[in-house]
Amino acid sequence: MRYIWQLVKNSFRMQATYRTALLAGLLTNLFFGFLRAAVMLALYQGQTSVNGMSIGTAVSYVAVSQGLIAFLTIFGYFDVMRSVYSGDVAADLIRPASLFTTWMGRDIGRSIVNLIVRGVLLMAIFSFFFDVVLPTSLLQWVWIGFSLLLAWGISFCWRFLVNLASFWTPDATGVGRMAFALSQLMCGFILPLRLLPDWFTHLANFTPFPSMMNSPVEIYLGILNGSQLFSAIFAQVLWLGLLYVVCRVVLAAGIKKLVIQGG
Amino acid sequence: MRRTVILYFKLIGIQIRSQLEYRVSFLMDVVSTFILNFSYFVALALILERFGTVAGWTLGDLAFLAGLAEMGFGLMDLVFSGFDPDGFSQFVRLGKFDQMLLRPVNISLQVFGSRFLVRRLGRFVEGCVIFGIGAGLAHIQWTLGKVLYLPVVLLSIVAGMGALFVVGGTLIFWTVQPVVVVNIVTYGGNELMSYPITIYPRWIQGFFTYVIPLVFLNYLPGLYFLNKPGLLDFPPIFSFAAPFAAALMLFLAFQFWRFGLKHYQSTGT
Amino acid sequence: MIPKMIDVKHLTKTFRQADHKRDLAGTLRQLVAPKYREIKAVEDVSFSLDRGEFVGYLGPNGAGKSTTIKMLTGLLVPSAGEVLVDGMIPWKQRTQYVARIGAVFGQRSSLWWDLPVIDSLELLQSLYKIPAQRFKSNLAEYRALLQLDEFLGSPVRSLSLGQRMRAELCAALLHDPKLLFLDEPTIGLDVVAKERIRRFVQHINRERETTIILTTHDLSDIERLCKRVIILDHGRILYDGLLQTLVERFEGEHLIRLTLVNSPQLIAFDGLRLVSSDGIQAVYAYDHHSLSGAEALRKLQEKYEVIDFELVRPSVEETIRRIYEEKLLLEPPPGS
Structure with missing residues (x-):
């Protein structure tokens, strides 16, 4: 446990040295947010509400999802496969924690810093240009926090799982890029799932991806209430558990293969 | 001149050969690049099932515009890979740029020949597919003028966006690390060009008209192909300004490059 | 020219x-x-x-x-x-x-x-x-x-x-x-x-x-x-x-490595200096500008019964390192 804490602290501290990169990331996310918000406004064109989402909510959706890019590492994550290909993974395998925990520890600090700088700060700046929804009830904030935590867990498990492909194939980067393209679309990052055709949203609901972004964002925006909120959270918990188990099983098989065949 | 062309093809020939050596990973890269960028178009097509148009532009119109931008950007990404700030930064740090300065060949030619990422064809192919869909759905009334002007517009996008890569690469001479803000005008510019510029806030429109004149490369020519009236203050003749804007951008970019090179030779890294 | x-x-x-x-x-x-x-x-x-x-x-x-x-x-x-x-x-x-x-x-x-x-x-x-x-x-x-x-x-x-x-x-x-x-x-x-x-x-x-x-x-x-x-x-x-x-000009002292019948007693004499000793093994250093190897050996033989000996010159590497470390070149060379 202390070892994990150490990793978290290290990754946190490392972020501080990337200040310029953080700021640049913030600016980029912000600019793309402006572009996406403009597209959203042009789509609505005076319509006030579409499928339970008002124009103001839709623009806020853009802001929140842009702010979560870095926290949830939406564009992809290749750290684990890189360490497998470089052989650095060997050093991690002899450490007192599982590979999953080690990498999670490394990712937590980075994610927290990014949630603040590229999340909260982005929202604050964004709200100078557009009306961004701000939840007022404390209870809602609690649910938001809980849902974000679950979303982060799902995101990490998914990313880790994709990276494990590197235990089997030398071309995991390509596999990863495709997998992350899929999750970007299905999680509601590119456009809110609610605004896409119903058949597509139903399809997406068979995957863990809406739980990774669409649900926490909708909870933030106050679209999901009461029983809808509970079922969204319930789905998140379920997916997190399932993905975690799959990660563990696949990791065990991967390590076995690595040890037996020597990579 | 002939020697320059031969050398260029020899240099990129090497790049292509060594990339094809890792065949599976190469194919995966092409396909995944295609899918990654295509998914954004899929999302647009899906949302238009509910909304119909973006500011009066149908899926076909938008696909035409976005396809053109993507084709141009994809091709540029390929041809100008050597100037791509991320790659060029590594090049300078590893001393490979110094190695090039020790060879008796024009330095820009060597940078062009130093990197040629064939997987970026995935993006070009994706642009072609979207453009094809757009051209089909938008029922373009093709005239001889349009057929002749199309490749000109495409090359103008390649040159104009390439100019931005050259500027981003030149900044490496001062910063060593890539300046991430450059991505806002390159990748952000490409994203911006995928939609009619009139949907954006005034200050963004102004910036991409007068500071970085991307509006001349895609949106204004697009109006001509789609027979659409413009909402900007430019008369229709400006639809044909693309090659001039691009030439100006590329010229200024290489002036800056030359200036940067001088700076590099007086400071090193 | x-x-x-x-x-x-x-x-x-x-x-x-x-x-x-x-x-x-x-x-x-x-x-x-x-x-x-x-x-x-x-x-x-x-x-x-x-x-x-x-x-x-x-x-x-x-x-x-x-x-x-x-x-x-x-x-x-x-x-x-x-x-x-x-x-x-x-x-x-x-x-x-x-x-x-x-x-x-x-x-x-x-x-x-x-x-x-x-x-x-x-x-x-x-x-x-x-x-x-x-x-x-x-x-x-x-x-x-x-x-x-x-x-x-x-x-x-x-x-x-x-x-x-x-x-x-x-x-x-x-x-x-x-x-x-x-x-x-x-x-x-x-x-x-x-x-x-x-x-x-x-x-x-x-x-x-x-x-x-x-x-x-x-x-x-x-x-x-x-x-x-x-x-x-x-x-x-x-x-x-x-x-x-x-x-x-800058080469350091030369060394003479000896095996003696009895262990060495003298720390320094006649331009010779004991650098180290171990039982009957001894290493003496001398300035090769003022003493030749033969002279050094003769002086040692006057004091000890020598069984075996070996002359050791510092390598160029050592010399140059000495020049860097002791900044020998920063002072004007002797006699210039």
């Missing part, structure tokens, strides 16, 4: 180092009101080289060696001073100039990583516009001298370090440069590979009269190859002359 191959006069390079933190605020402040610190990397360096010389360019890390080399190869423009190499100013007319020089950097590769060696060489033929006939004869010669045939068809990435260095040397010499820069050409190589490379560059220097400037940390390279050395520290030339003279 035969023109010099290299003529360097009062060469100076001052870097302005931006004096700021690497964060955004610091960067912005730097844009508005730049502050600089001046760093003199090379200061008032003058020397000249004749055609066919093989000179070692030495100095501790950060002495200004690589800055000088960068200026001589035209990569860097000096702040002041003149450089004339074979009648040309390196940083002007870059393309014409670099066609006449060759360079090998031990730490970097100038070959194409994924390409078979021969393809890299052929590409260099086009880059340097080497006439087919000359390319053929040069390649044939280097193939034999460097024994390239065993790996000419293999991609560079699969070569051993020694093989790669041989390929690099061939690549640097295909266009018959008049001047060759060698930077750490034997770094990381084993003894056999080092010797092969040394023999080759010596051959090139002698047969082709190629002028060679060698920078290295491996002083055995210098000892083996260079008659003349230039020593640099803090951007200034400390010494320019024969290696032999330098060694004679």
